[in-house]
Amino acid sequence: MRIGSNLVLTAAEHFANEIFMKEKRNLIESSRLNRAVFFPSASFFQSKPLIEQSLLYQLIHTMPKGASLHIHDQSMVSLDWIIKNVTYRDNVYMCLWQQSYLIFQVFKTIPLNPDCDWKLVVRERKLCKDVAAFDLNLRNNLSLVVNDPFVNFPDNQAAWVKFSQYFRQVGQLLYFIPIFKEMLWQTMMEFREANILYMEVRVTYAGLYDLDGNTYKREYCTQLVKEVSEAFSQHYPDFIGMKIIFSGIRFQNVSDILDEVKDVMTLHKKYPDIVAGYDLSGNEAYFRPLHYYSDALMFPSQQDPSYRLPYFLHAGETNWQGTETGYNIVDALLLNATRVGHAYALSKHPHLMKLYKERDIPIEVQPLSNQVLRLITDFRNHPMVSLIADNFSIVISCDDRTTMDSAPLSHDFYIVFTAMSSDKADITLLKQLALNSIRFSTLNDSEKERAQRLWQTKWDKFINEVIQRR
Amino acid sequence: MRIGSNLVLTAAEHFANEIFMKEKRNLIESSRLNRAVFFPSASFFQSKPLIEQSLLYQLIHTMPKGASLHIHDQSMVSLDWIIKNVTYRDNVYMCLWQQSYLIFQVFKTIPLNPDCDWKLVVRERKLCKDVAAFDLNLRNNLSLVVNDPFVNFPDNQAAWVKFSQYFRQVGQLLYFIPIFKEMLWQTMMEFREANILYMEVRVTYAGLYDLDGNTYKREYCTQLVKEVSEAFSQHYPDFIGMKIIFSGIRFQNVSDILDEVKDVMTLHKKYPDIVAGYDLSGNEAYFRPLHYYSDALMFPSQQDPSYRLPYFLHAGETNWQGTETGYNIVDALLLNATRVGHAYALSKHPHLMKLYKERDIPIEVQPLSNQVLRLITDFRNHPMVSLIADNFSIVISCDDRTTMDSAPLSHDFYIVFTAMSSDKADITLLKQLALNSIRFSTLNDSEKERAQRLWQTKWDKFINEVIQRR
Numbered sequence: 001m002r003i004g005s006n007l008v009l010t011a012a013e014h015f016a017n018e019i020f021m022k023e024k025r026n027l028i029e030s031s032r033l034n035r036a037v038f039f040p041s042a043s044f045f046q047s048k049p050l051i052e053q054s055l056l057y058q059l060i061h062t063m064p065k066g067a068s069l070h071i072h073d074q075s076m077v078s079l080d081w082i083i084k085n086v087t088y089r090d091n092v093y094m095c096l097w098q099q100s101y102l103i104f105q106v107f108k109t110i111p112l113n114p115d116c117d118w119k120l121v122v123r124e125r126k127l128c129k130d131v132a133a134f135d136l137n138l139r140n141n142l143s144l145v146v147n148d149p150f151v152n153f154p155d156n157q158a159a160w161v162k163f164s165q166y167f168r169q170v171g172q173l174l175y176f177i178p179i180f181k182e183m184l185w186q187t188m189m190e191f192r193e194a195n196i197l198y199m200e201v202r203v204t205y206a207g208l209y210d211l212d213g214n215t216y217k218r219e220y221c222t223q224l225v226k227e228v229s230e231a232f233s234q235h236y237p238d239f240i241g242m243k244i245i246f247s248g249i250r251f252q253n254v255s256d257i258l259d260e261v262k263d264v265m266t267l268h269k270k271y272p273d274i275v276a277g278y279d280l281s282g283n284e285a286y287f288r289p290l291h292y293y294s295d296a297l298m299f300p301s302q303q304d305p306s307y308r309l310p311y312f313l314h315a316g317e318t319n320w321q322g323t324e325t326g327y328n329i330v331d332a333l334l335l336n337a338t339r340v341g342h343a344y345a346l347s348k349h350p351h352l353m354k355l356y357k358e359r360d361i362p363i364e365v366q367p368l369s370n371q372v373l374r375l376i377t378d379f380r381n382h383p384m385v386s387l388i389a390d391n392f393s394i395v396i397s398c399d400d401r402t403t404m405d406s407a408p409l410s411h412d413f414y415i416v417f418t419a420m421s422s423d424k425a426d427i428t429l430l431k432q433l434a435l436n437s438i439r440f441s442t443l444n445d446s447e448k449e450r451a452q453r454l455w456q457t458k459w460d461k462f463i464n465e466v467i468q469r470r
Numbered sequence: 471m472r473i474g475s476n477l478v479l480t481a482a483e484h485f486a487n488e489i490f491m492k493e494k495r496n497l498i499e500s501s502r503l504n505r506a507v508f509f510p511s512a513s514f515f516q517s518k519p520l521i522e523q524s525l526l527y528q529l530i531h532t533m534p535k536g537a538s539l540h541i542h543d544q545s546m547v548s549l550d551w552i553i554k555n556v557t558y559r560d561n562v563y564m565c566l567w568q569q570s571y572l573i574f575q576v577f578k579t580i581p582l583n584p585d586c587d588w589k590l591v592v593r594e595r596k597l598c599k600d601v602a603a604f605d606l607n608l609r610n611n612l613s614l615v616v617n618d619p620f621v622n623f624p625d626n627q628a629a630w631v632k633f634s635q636y637f638r639q640v641g642q643l644l645y646f647i648p649i650f651k652e653m654l655w656q657t658m659m660e661f662r663e664a665n666i667l668y669m670e671v672r673v674t675y676a677g678l679y680d681l682d683g684n685t686y687k688r689e690y691c692t693q694l695v696k697e698v699s700e701a702f703s704q705h706y707p708d709f710i711g712m713k714i715i716f717s718g719i720r721f722q723n724v725s726d727i728l729d730e731v732k733d734v735m736t737l738h739k740k741y742p743d744i745v746a747g748y749d750l751s752g753n754e755a756y757f758r759p760l761h762y763y764s765d766a767l768m769f770p771s772q773q774d775p776s777y778r779l780p781y782f783l784h785a786g787e788t789n790w791q792g793t794e795t796g797y798n799i800v801d802a803l804l805l806n807a808t809r810v811g812h813a814y815a816l817s818k819h820p821h822l823m824k825l826y827k828e829r830d831i832p833i834e835v836q837p838l839s840n841q842v843l844r845l846i847t848d849f850r851n852h853p854m855v856s857l858i859a860d861n862f863s864i865v866i867s868c869d870d871r872t873t874m875d876s877a878p879l880s881h882d883f884y885i886v887f888t889a890m891s892s893d894k895a896d897i898t899l900l901k902q903l904a905l906n907s908i909r910f911s912t913l914n915d916s917e918k919e920r921a922q923r924l925w926q927t928k929w930d931k932f933i934n935e936v937i938q939r940r
Contacts, residue, residue: 286502
């Protein structure tokens, strides 16, 4: 009944599968029978080196994983690239905000009457005797990686405080146009290296700007993403590119969200190959529920003729069962969401589960993000375990990987394979998850066909490489 | 769809319900909207004082909760009673086993060539200047209560090591006949004080003994439980008494289990009013799976005429999905279990879930036990949340309360009401759980009718008392 159980393996896939399953069985049974901690279920910040040493991870990392459909623009590139590349550039300033954390921004010159004590990063680095220590300090200041997240972040809301801070820290830095452009390229490089061929990116648009301080609207951003994406896929014809899902934030007021919806609707009409739709993100348990914005979100459908702006709504990314927050999964359904982000609360609502299944609503699942934000501790208890076992339309993604040092998809796929599926769930699960990511993307039919062909070629090659290891 | 949603409240119950729901809403919303830790979901060892201060807990503690159907003989009385009463008795000896933990036993005189350096507890206590410190030391040595269980016990198996040790520590002490008898009485006192009217007790029979070192068989134990139970319910006519579920342990060999099954079958025939059936307990993920014992367990049904010995099987008390351990929930079904203990793994198997529901197999759920044994961290992720929301036949019990200082049922009911059900789940959930515990007990029809009547009288009185608070 689980995801992938309908697939029939070729002889070659069958041989490759034996290698995967030997590793999986050893991993599970050596923990069970020796009463040893099952590290894939432990804190990712502690298990990461153990995971990466394993053959299973190396196989999964090399495996063509299809598309990444739930990532956020400011937290999709590697943190190392931000530290080692971005902060080494001219005109990048930093400042200790309220004696608490560093914020970054690009200026031609420091503003008159600054609200913060801005310092040029390259100069500060030069003044510092130990460059490695300087860079490590920047890194630690930005990252959510801590020694023991279960102690450092007592619960989901405590983790959100630090998590929100990250966006305040890098938001201005990454929205400087030359950096933003190169970040798009670098991100595609990193995702392609992890054997991903397409991305849909949530863009919580806060205004791109240039060195003279001019800011630009969403359309400029759209054109820029289109340009970089096309250049990239021209250079790497095995990569399809990226599309944008513009996102509002759940603390904005209704009229601002309405303005965004109108703007995104126009862009969706004008750039259907690059603008996929709209979402609302941000701390769901703390800020406004979806129904608060229902008038704004229903605006497109109420036009004459009715316009269908696809919604990709974060909903139910919470441990609450019910409350305004929990019922976002009802409203996501009523608002006809094209896909739903997380739906972590869904398994607690049997009738809603049935409706999601009947209507085949794809769910974007990001296990590592859920652990780092302290919704789940042991992945074996993740609510999506039941839905994976029942063949819900699930895609796996990596959410805000920058903040937690995870690879594009690979770690999340590893967790699903080892800790969130049965000991009998084999390579068909991984294959179907890759296929789902193409199927539930917003690529049009011909693009999907191309993506599918590209993926299949890579998959066959991958299977052959795995078999060579025998 | 949830448990209790079919019940229609009387006007009085409706008023009482408002008090419950006001408290529940405040508890949830004050956490959600203030981003404060939701303490009912935290470690019980840290949340316990906060829980007990609450009006909601006091209401639930006073509420008639029906029967407790999943408890174990050596861990059902309060630890304080063991320390302050049992260890103060004559002839009770203690010994530091392998420089590691204390074990207790009753001797007329210390055995020749003892395997351990036995010391008379009363004498040691006298020699100690600080009696309170002495008793606290005994307590800490026996209890699983630690400051931070998530640190002290890194996982389920680490917790099991300490947990198993407890039974090694007190097993001989509590099986000394005079102590065992008084323990039965004291336990019924404590459960009755927590507004419970009936108990079914797992007895992992290790041989009752007297001061001369004579040991006695299961039949003696059965008669003794019958005698104490009848005396108690004569003295307290609002208490129905207790029945026994004899339990083997999963590390025994098949022929020993077969002998036990035969013995219990005979006792079940002879004492149908006191022997309810048979179970297998012990560390499920580490020891033998059910199917290992299938020949022994099928013995009664294979007699001519076939004999139905009711089974109350621990099954799926594990985080594993699949493995020999996980598939115990299949075998419990195939072995026609009258009730299943824990079935923690069930929600990961959609088809099995359906079968359990169709066949109306009652599941015994013990949330606190699952947390202390490190299966679950945040109760809001407990796999039974989905099954409670879908009206599975669930009864709540308190498993090994001695080891974790929990009240008979009250804390577990509190957790289910606050953290394992929707914000809309009201007093009908609690009422139905109490009704379930009578319905799914092994009381015969006339006993059930009496239990039901007794419960209803207490319930009506309780509702009236709650209303007086308004």
